[in-house]
Amino acid sequence: MQWTKVLGLGLGAAALLGLGIILGHFAIPKKANSPAPSDLDLEILETVMGQLDAHRIRENLRELSREPHLASSPRDEDLVQLLLQRWKDPESGLDSAEAFTYEVLLSFPSQEQPNVVDIAMTLPPPPTVGPTGDIIHSCHRTEENVTGEQGGPDVVQPYAAYAPSGTPQGLLVYANRGTEEDFKELQTQGIKLEGTIALTRYGGVGRGAKAVNAAKHGVAGVLVYTDPADINDGLSLPNETFPYSWYLPPSGVERGSYYKYFGDPLTPYLPAIPSSFRLDLANVSGFPPIPTQPIVCSLGCPVNVSVYNRLELRNSSNVLGIIRGAVEPDRYVLYGNHRDSWVHGAVDPSSGTAVLLELSRVLGTLLKKGTWRPRRSIVFASWGAEEFGLIGSTEFTEEFFNKLQERTVAYINVDIAVFANATLRVQGTPPVQSVVFSATKEIRSPGPGDLSIYDNWIRYFNRSSPVYGLVPSLGSLGAGSDYAPFIHFLGISSMDIAYTYDRSKTSARIYPTYHTAFDTFDYVDKFLDPGFSSHQAVARTAGSIILRLSDSFFLPLKVSDYSETLRSFLQAAQQDLGALLEQHSISLGPLVTAVEKFEAAAAALGQRISVLQKGSPDPLQVRMLNDQLMLLERTFLNPRAFPEERYYSHVLWATRTGSVATFPGLSNACSRARDTASGSEAWAEVQRQLSIVVTALEAAAATLRPVADL
Amino acid sequence: MQWTKVLGLGLGAAALLGLGIILGHFAIPKKANSPAPSDLDLEILETVMGQLDAHRIRENLRELSREPHLASSPRDEDLVQLLLQRWKDPESGLDSAEAFTYEVLLSFPSQEQPNVVDIAMTLPPPPTVGPTGDIIHSCHRTEENVTGEQGGPDVVQPYAAYAPSGTPQGLLVYANRGTEEDFKELQTQGIKLEGTIALTRYGGVGRGAKAVNAAKHGVAGVLVYTDPADINDGLSLPNETFPYSWYLPPSGVERGSYYKYFGDPLTPYLPAIPSSFRLDLANVSGFPPIPTQPIVCSLGCPVNVSVYNRLELRNSSNVLGIIRGAVEPDRYVLYGNHRDSWVHGAVDPSSGTAVLLELSRVLGTLLKKGTWRPRRSIVFASWGAEEFGLIGSTEFTEEFFNKLQERTVAYINVDIAVFANATLRVQGTPPVQSVVFSATKEIRSPGPGDLSIYDNWIRYFNRSSPVYGLVPSLGSLGAGSDYAPFIHFLGISSMDIAYTYDRSKTSARIYPTYHTAFDTFDYVDKFLDPGFSSHQAVARTAGSIILRLSDSFFLPLKVSDYSETLRSFLQAAQQDLGALLEQHSISLGPLVTAVEKFEAAAAALGQRISVLQKGSPDPLQVRMLNDQLMLLERTFLNPRAFPEERYYSHVLWATRTGSVATFPGLSNACSRARDTASGSEAWAEVQRQLSIVVTALEAAAATLRPVADL
Known part of the structure; x- marks a missing residue:
């Protein structure tokens, strides 16, 4: 071969090698050392929805409600072991599970001397x-x-x-x-x-x-x-x-x-x-x-x-189980229900626990098979002594206050999973509305017809949203179950999910056997949810929400949905309190401004997210945005707002005793001040409550604005 | 050419191209789309140290102290404008700057009717x-x-x-x-x-x-x-x-x-x-x-x-300036000093403000030249009305409570930069000790000899650490300057930096002209720091600390340094209160356990960080660890611990009136209970304070443990 040829081939070879290097370097995406920025996997979602099994929920319920399991009773302790065993199962368990025991004051009737x-x-x-x-x-x-x-x-x-x-x-x-x-x-x-x-x-x-x-x-x-x-x-x-x-x-x-x-x-x-x-x-x-x-x-x-009745110090346990997040293990999606009942508690709370166990089984199985691991951590909780006053969940929030407040994305509560089998019912704070809607639009309703859970739901509970038109209406969270310490004490976006009544068919205050010895497995099996399809619907709804919260790259918490609430609270204040306040020289102007600032900041953040979602944003950048979304609810907490109301610190959802459906502190203070003279302490408290809300809304807006804005 | 040759060449070419692609893909590190995980740049640090100019600090001080600038006076307002102008300078300014004005109650002597x-x-x-x-x-x-x-x-x-x-x-x-x-x-x-x-x-x-x-x-x-x-x-x-x-x-x-x-x-x-x-x-x-x-x-x-004296509602402003972080703009390194003085205030506070302006000039210049942008955001603050009671800084923390608490890495205060020119003096919480040591070991002391600031410092203030041997001793933070709301109300790791006295040469309670009309430029120039080399030393120390906190990939906050403090508080409690507590059937056992858990968790976290630092960890992973470091100090806050002490919520650094150098709540409660009978309310308060500290330490340990641990 001639040397020129050799040279030519050599050069060509070098050029090709070089081209290859260039292509290899620039044209093929490199798998980073870091876990890939994963996102919600629709196939996994489909799999989970398919595997949530009504029959298994029924079997869970049979076992859970077989015996009375009053808080701290031997059977309650047996169920602690049952949960630990399920969550430590090598084939369908979680990464780890543990019981946390508290010594709490309960009250029981005397065995020897009946009431x-x-x-x-x-x-x-x-x-x-x-x-x-x-x-x-x-x-x-x-x-x-x-x-x-x-x-x-x-x-x-x-x-x-x-x-x-x-x-x-x-x-x-x-x-x-x-x-x-x-x-x-x-x-x-x-x-x-x-x-x-x-x-x-x-x-x-x-x-x-x-x-x-x-x-x-x-x-x-x-x-x-x-x-x-x-x-x-x-x-x-x-x-x-x-x-x-x-x-x-x-x-x-x-x-x-x-x-x-x-x-x-x-x-x-x-x-x-x-x-x-x-x-x-x-x-x-x-x-x-x-x-x-x-x-x-x-x-x-x-x-x-x-x-x-006698007061007794008793041991009561929470059982916690965790699936460690692959990418952001320090972000927790928390899902819980209490375990203790008054008697057999088939509906309250075992219907929820039966769903909890089926959810953890399906997710645990995918985990143990190596098929899936969520982006964020999922924490399952079985609370003790709820019936005596949300005791297990409250002690948990007291013990791990900071850690939970800094890291928890949302708390999902399913206590009584099925009150009745007509429709879904969700209570929650505004940022969870959109993820509940997304989930329920994709799941078939168990009733007759080919409706989604969403389409069935909207027939029973709906409202006209200025932004979305007719949508299912979410209720607001009181203190009826274990979500209370999470929303009121920690300021974590929370929701409570159940299937419930057709109000045209019953006016029962609650399901009739509530807290009685007649709340048994047969009661559920025969009357409340034969076939357990409503239980399955709740499991699918909760499961889809858990996956969306734990796996989505961008957190599906839509903070701008708070704007509607704030606007309606503001309008109620203006219409029903405005004249009264004006008589006492109190202006709602700063509140108007604060609501407007919130709306603007929330809308702008929504736009920034939309733009980013179209590109391929850096995981750190998304984490920063997600922190803004996650932490918004915390900005509404003020531990000094209601000094006489134990644990209640959320200035938007504290107990409202006042008659006007507005900011509770303002409503309550106005109720008390109404018949007093200007300059009274009661009117000073109205002004203080107004300033507390204004400060919270301004702080919320500041949290949503770009992080390097002054 | 024969087709076999063509084929051969083709195959060879393909192989070369393929080899190239493989080499290109695997052998050459790819620059990620995301901002590269930057780290502290020693060259930049060197540059900043070199550019911090004693002469310019002197000129700043001359201008700042030219006229009396009592809070809310016209000259105080002029200085607001001066700061805004400097921080908006196109060649040496920050990304943005803004004045935030509050309407606050100040007190002045009557002009017409002198006291x-x-x-x-x-x-x-x-x-x-x-x-x-x-x-x-x-x-x-x-x-x-x-x-x-x-x-x-x-x-x-x-x-x-x-x-x-x-x-x-x-x-x-x-x-x-x-x-x-x-x-x-x-x-x-x-x-x-x-x-x-x-x-x-x-x-x-x-x-x-x-x-x-x-x-x-x-x-x-x-x-x-x-x-x-x-x-x-x-x-x-x-x-x-x-x-x-x-x-x-x-x-x-x-x-x-x-x-x-x-x-x-x-x-x-x-x-x-x-x-x-x-x-x-x-x-x-x-x-x-x-x-x-x-x-x-x-x-x-x-x-x-x-x-x-008359009380008057006056406008008083804070001036805030920010350098936006390139990678983690939502993490703030906050550096501040007050602006208002009693009269000319050359030492108090203008020595600090002169340093602040020189620091912002040097960093601003690098920023505007495009040479440098920090990993995290740096926020400069000039507080108003400090002399009347830390008013500007406190109002700032009240207005932006959540945002600051969630995002602030540390607060650095330089109020009186130079009390005297003998030695550095630092007050701070334990996590900042190591970054102060790292910074001061690399800066030459202005005094005679060829000592580092660290080596000079250790001659004046030192202690024997069980971990490190002889080290300079940091003082603890009271409420003498604007760090108080940051540490006590928000739980942000804080420090206060100054040059100070040789105590063998003066017993002055504080520099003699403190808060008088004799605190003037000439006073500083002639007696306190001729040549301004101590001012420069403070500027370099603060500058190095700012860069280390804002640029280091891993946050240089060493949380395990809290262990020494906790151990010494525990020992004091055991030695000086143990017998008394035992008489009243109160055990320190749970406190011992809690301290041990903290020590173990902090040490283990330190080890995890060491291991990671040897590899090339993922930015998200480091962010999670950094969040644990940053948020540790928050776990020591309890807004319900000291209901009668306004703002004081830090259970380790609240005001201690009790005589025993231990946990302040415990020390104070024991002081009050000492002469009362067992079963008194005062002894119940001792037990409550003990539980508050135990809960805080347990929560701190939980925050430091691996994030997916239950």
């Missing part, structure tokens, strides 16, 4: 306490053993947890729902309340509030019963009720906690670990002030009430 | 208030115009800011430093205090506390003077003092704020924007209860005190 309510013929002359006349009727101490599940030592007698013991005797006075207005009405009618026993029905006001209101009028004891009109659509005959229908049998009695606050009563703001400081019982506030007992009978005559 | 202290011959018979006997001596109302700078309308008369006006008359009683013990001692000696005027000297206790203590004993007014023994090493003759030395001339009087808390007195916990709710003056707490006036004279006879 008794006797209807007497005559009242003994006071102050003698002794033989109380002829007993003409003694209320049932336990519910009738209708299905063989209402008997036995583990079925706790109906009682009012945390009601003090005592044996008041007095004339029975019917006090309707035991609200402040009810007692005032009796007073107006000239009825002497001092020393009486007030008979009240469930509903209208919190359980403990009935006793608080009664005690203010000198009432000596309170009885609470469930009115068939409130829960049974008026039906009450044995053959009209369970096991012949979903209605509560005549002997059914709703148990419940009568504690005003939540969390362990002895350790407010501290985790109830054994070493923690505990309040002296004399310094505990929030217990009912007088003996109280839930009953079935409702007669009008002298009554002896004997309550022998 | 007067007269020594009378006889006391008028009470209750007559009128002619007060022959005045034999009237105290100076102003300082003597020694250098031509102590006169003029802008030199504010010496006064006690926030002291109420009033004209008390009474016998003068010498009350030493006006501590509680001082007044008790007088009482023990049988001296009647009711209706007297107490003469006290500066030092020993906070300014306002003197009046609070005095009022408890019925004292009618308080005078405060500076004892030459406390500040002048005993010298007081005109020719021994300024302008002949650094000592305070005989007529010098220290001004100061007598407000107990900090922040705007009318808007605690709310930013003092115009619309914010303001307390009614009647509800403001923390002002001195009786007329108070700082003076020079110190005689013993009847005295008439006339204080005509």
Whole structure:
């Protein structure tokens, strides 16, 4: 070969090699050392939706509700072990699971000396306490053993947890729902309340509030019963009720906690670990002030009430399980439900726990097979002692306050998964609306017809949004389940998911066997959700939301959806309080400005995200945006806003007692100030509450603006 | 050419191309789309150190201290403009700068009716208030115009800011430093205090506390003077003092704020924007209860005190300037100093501001040239109205609470940059120790010899560390300057940097002209730091710390350095309180466990970081670790720990009044409980404080553990 040829070939070869190097370097995307910026995988989503199995949920529920599992009971402890076993299963478990135990103050009826309510013929002359006349009727101490599940030592007698013991005797006075207005009405009618026993029905006001209101009028004891009109659509005959229908049998009695606050009563703001400081019982506030007992009978005559409840320090555990995130393990999607029930608790809470176990099984199986690992961490929680006042979840938030507040993307609660099988019902803060909509549009509704869960939902609960038109309406979060400490104390965007009633078919205040011994597996299986398709629908909804929150590159929290809420709160304030405020020289101007700033900042952030989503943004850049989205809800917290309301720090969702549907601090303060003169302390408090909201909204806007803006 | 040859060449070419592609893809590191994971650039650091110019600092100081610039005065406003102009300079400015104005309550002496202290011959018979006997001596109302700078309308008369006006008359009683013990001692000696005027000297206790203590004993007014023994090493003759030395001339009087808390007195916990709710003056707490006036004279006879201070709502501005971070713009390194002075304020605060301006010039120039942009954002701040009670910085933290708490890496304060030119002095929380050490080891000390700042420093302040051996000792942060809201209210790792005294050469309580009209440019130029090399040393130290915090890939915050503090607090508790606590059945066991858990978690995190630093970790992974480091300090905050102490929420650094150098809540509670019986409320508070610390330490350990650990 000629040297020129050799040279030519050599040069050509070099050129080709060079071209190759260039192509190799620039044209082929390099797999980074770092985990690839993964995003929601629709195939995995499809797989999960397909694998969530109604039959397995049914089997979970059967096992969970087989025995009564009152908080801290041996069976409750057995279920702790069941959860640990499932979550540590080598084939379908999570990365790790652990039980966290607290020592908390619970309240139980005495085994030896059952609580008794006797209807007497005559009242003994006071102050003698002794033989109380002829007993003409003694209320049932336990519910009738209708299905063989209402008997036995583990079925706790109906009682009012945390009601003090005592044996008041007095004339029975019917006090309707035991609200402040009810007692005032009796007073107006000239009825002497001092020393009486007030008979009240469930509903209208919190359980403990009935006793608080009664005690203010000198009432000596309170009885609470469930009115068939409130829960049974008026039906009450044995053959009209369970096991012949979903209605509560005549002997059914709703148990419940009568504690005003939540969390362990002895350790407010501290985790109830054994070493923690505990309040002296004399310094505990929030217990009912007088003996109280839930009953079935409702007669009008002298009554002896004997309550022998006892307070006991008990161990109660949360079980936590985690799937470690592949890319951002320090971002937590938290999903939980309580484990403890009053009796068998098939609906409350085992329907939720049955769903929880099926969700963790399906995700755990994908994990163990190596098919999938989420971008962010997923934390599953089974809370203890919720029935006594959200105790397990509250202690958890007290123990890990900072870590949770800094890292939690959202909290999802599924307590009672299925109240009834008509429609989805979601309560939540505005940033979760969009992810709930995205999820539910893609899942088939279990009912008749070929509707999505979303399309079915919108038929039952809807509202007209100025931005989106007609959409399903989300409820707001009170303090009815374990989401309360997450939203109110930690400021974490939260939601509560369930299937629920067709309100055209029942007016029941809640499902009829709620907190009674009739809330059993058969009750669910026969009446609430035969076939468990509503349970499956909830599992799919929650599963899709979990995956979207944990796997999406950009967090699917739409903060601009807060603008509608703020605007509606502002309009209510302007319309219903504006004139009153003006009379007292208080301007809503700064609030208007703050809402406008929030709207502008939220909209601009939404646009920045849209632009970025079209490109291939850097993971750090997306992380920064996601932090803005995640942390927005925290900016609404102010631990000094409501000093008298334990744990409630969220200035938009704190309890509203005022009549105007606006910012709760403003609404409540205006209610109290309304009849006082300008310059009163009550009007100063209105101004303070207004400034608190303005500051929070301004801070929220500052959090949403570009991070290097001054 | 034969086809086989063609084929051969083709195949060869393909192989070469392929080889090239492979080489190109795998052998040449690809520059990512994302900003490269930058790290501290030692060349840039060297450049900055070289460019920080002593002469320019001197010129800054001359300009800043040319006129008195009391908070909210016209000259203070001029300096706002000067700062804005410097920070918006196209060649040496920052990315952006802005003034944020608050409407705050300040206190000034009346121009028309100056405060007067007269020594009378006889006391008028009470209750007559009128002619007060022959005045034999009237105290100076102003300082003597020694250098031509102590006169003029802008030199504010010496006064006690926030002291109420009033004209008390009474016998003068010498009350030493006006501590509680001082007044008790007088009482023990049988001296009647009711209706007297107490003469006290500066030092020993906070300014306002003197009046609070005095009022408890019925004292009618308080005078405060500076004892030459406390500040002048005993010298007081005109020719021994300024302008002949650094000592305070005989007529010098220290001004100061007598407000107990900090922040705007009318808007605690709310930013003092115009619309914010303001307390009614009647509800403001923390002002001195009786007329108070700082003076020079110190005689013993009847005295008439006339204080005509007035409260005024004034506008006061912070100036903020930012250099946007290239990679993590949402992480802020915050550097600040106040701008307002009592008179010319050459030392306090202009020495710090002169350094601030030189630092921002050097960094701004590199920025504008395109030579450098930090990884994280750098925020420069010039606070308003610090002298009245850290008002500007506090309002800033109230307005941007969440944003700052979530994103601020550290706060660096340089107020008085140079007290004297002997040695560096740093106060700070343990995580900043290592970055201060790293910085100071690399900078030459301005004094004689070829020492580093670190090696010079260790000669003056040192301690024996169980981990490191002999090291310079950092002081702890009280509430003496604008770092207070950052560390106590927001829980941000903070430091305060200055050059200071050789304590073997002076016993002055503080530099002698502090808060007087003699704190002028010439004073600094001639006596404090001729040549400005100490100013330069502070600028270099602060500059190096800023660069290390803003540019290092891994945050140079060494959280394990908290272990030494915790261990020493624990040991003090065990040694000095252990027996007492045991008598009251309180165990320190949980505290021991919590400290051990912290130590283990901090050490393990340190090891994980060491391992990662040897590899090439993913930026997201480093960000997660950095978040753990940055947010550790937040876990020590508990807004409910000290409800009576405004803003103080840091359970390790809150004010300690108890005598034992341990956890302040525990120390203070033990002090109060010591003489009460077991079971008292005071002992319950000891237990509560113990639980608060245990919970905080457990939470801190949880924050440092691997993020996916349960």
